[in-house]
Amino acid sequence: MQELTHYINGAHVKGTSGRFADVYNPATGEVQAKAPLASKAELDAAVEIAAAAQPAWAATNPQRRGRVMMKFVSLLNRDMDKLAEALSREHGKTLPDAAGDVQRGLEVVEYCVGAPELLKGDYTDGAGPGIDMYSMRQPLGVSAGITPFNFPAMIPMWMFAPAIACGNAFILKPSERDPSVPLMLAELMEEAGLPKGVLQVVNGDKEAVDAILYNDTIQSVGFVGSTPIAEYIYGTGCSQGKRVQCFGGAKNHMIIMPDADLDLAADALIGAGYGAAGERCMAISVAVPVGEETADKLIEKLVPRIEKLKVGPYTSGNDVDYGPVVTSAAKENILRLVQTGVDQGAELVVDGRDFNLQGYEDGFFVGPHLFDRVTPDMEIYQKEIFGPVLSTVRAASYEEALKLAMDHEMGNGTAIFTRDGDAARDFAARVNVGMIGINVPIPVPLAYHTFGGWKKSVFGDLNQHGPDAFKFYTRTKTVTSRWPSGIKEGGEFNFKPMD
Ligand code: NAD
Secondary structure, eight states, X not given: OEEOOEEETTEEEOOOSSOEEEEEETTTTEEEEEEEOOOHHHHHHHHHHHHHHHHHHHXXXXXXXXXXXXXXXXXXXXXXXHHHHHHHHHHOOOHHHHHHHHHHHHHHHHHHTTHHHHTOOEEEEEEETTEEEEEEEEEOSEEEEEOOSSOTTHHHHHHHHHHHHTTOEEEEEOOTTSOHHHHHHHHHHHHTTOOTTSEEEOOOSHHHHHXXXXXXXXXXXXXXXXXXXXXXXXXXXXXXXXXXEEEOOOOEEEEEOTTSOHHHHHHHHHHHHHGGGGOOTTOEEEEEEBSHHHHHHHHHHHHHHHHTOOBOOGGGGGGOSBOOOSXXXXXXXXXXXXXXXXXXXXXXXXXXXXXXXXXXXXXXXOOOEEEESOOTTSHHHHSOOOSSEEEEOOBSSHHHHHHHHHHSSEESEEEEEOSOHHHHHHXXXXXXXXXXXXXXXXXXXXXXXXXXXEETTEESSSOBSHHHHHHHTEEEEEEEEEOOOOOOOOOOOSOOOXX
């Protein structure tokens, strides 16, 4: 059995707490490795190393820091297949989807190559007689990030790339379900030229998270995961005087207007509802057709598409639409919620409960499910299922559909499918959700915009990546200066490189 490590001060280090988490191959159900769960002492020791490494890194000019990011991008591309394979093996998602996970992280690293431009301050020449005033953005010191299982490459990079580009040291506490790729990323960052100790990976569970929250050296904490944990980390981190941003769960609605291209909408729902086995915070889990006729036609188009879905292990290559869910506990929870839907009177149009994959009977595969006539009082509507289960809530009008999305406590993403520019514009303007798709089912903003939901999908005010990340990982210092006129230097005739 492979024993995974932490990545501390440039080396793979074995855990000393004596506690481990099983890391499964979700396709076979086998335990393939064990991940060490750090004690408070192990976490605190890593923070001390980070604090010692950070000042020299902060003093390295932003252009050089950007060059490390540039080299890291080329190493990610070099190792793309290796990273995707390791990711699929622990997470279960298909290989192309795993490569997409790496790619969407890589794009944020590309953005961070622009650190010198992004960290440029503001300057007022002549703010008063002989007075100049300038503001600069300085790193916070040591930052930490706690990440979920469902994007083990992308979300760590969304956090550590901007944090490090800004001159911070970073402690990453990845999900204990799939920690191998984060460890590989830390190695690659050092191969790219990052000094030891600036990026460290400490594996762990609640004990390591609490050690982060109560460590006085750590200045900021980023979290992505489920809403109850987001709420806990936000409250505790803020009470400890840290800067905290937490991104939580989702229940994303897609509204299908009567004038929509229903083939387009059905295809979109298949990818957004069942892709990655529904284990995406931007998955569409609720379809809201407007009008009975739209609903009937939509269901008619969805059923054959769902029946054609190919579910299987990532080793089957491009032949598979989605893989297993991450653990047997996740599978049980999904099937339990499906049962509540049946019990509470929703119509289970496609029933995946008996799904069984020959040769992979112990894998955590869940067949696709489609519910119709779901109502807002049902548990399957209120809770995030995080599985291949699409619920249809029929709305009588556009206003009723809009109200549904607005009244749900989650507000990560939403979409509208329509040919009517007026309806689309109205929806985008009024809906109280952070990321909106117009004829786009999974509207994940690109690296140079920012990512974040509203309502219970977020705790904190700044979004992930884009310009917000450079604000989150720096603090502003403003200098007011007055200089008496002094002795002028002689000429300098040659270019000199910056140190
Ligand atoms: P999770 O909340 O179980 O775990 C996330 C992290 O928190 C992990 O690192 C885990 O070790 C840690 N953790 C778990 N329990 C803890 C506890 N009691 N105390 C302290 N730390 C704890 O989430 P998950 O199952 O890994 O990920 C799925 C969830 O993440 C879904 O709800 C999904 O919607 C959400 N998610 C949100 C976004 C977003 O940007 N909004 C993106 C991806 C995933």
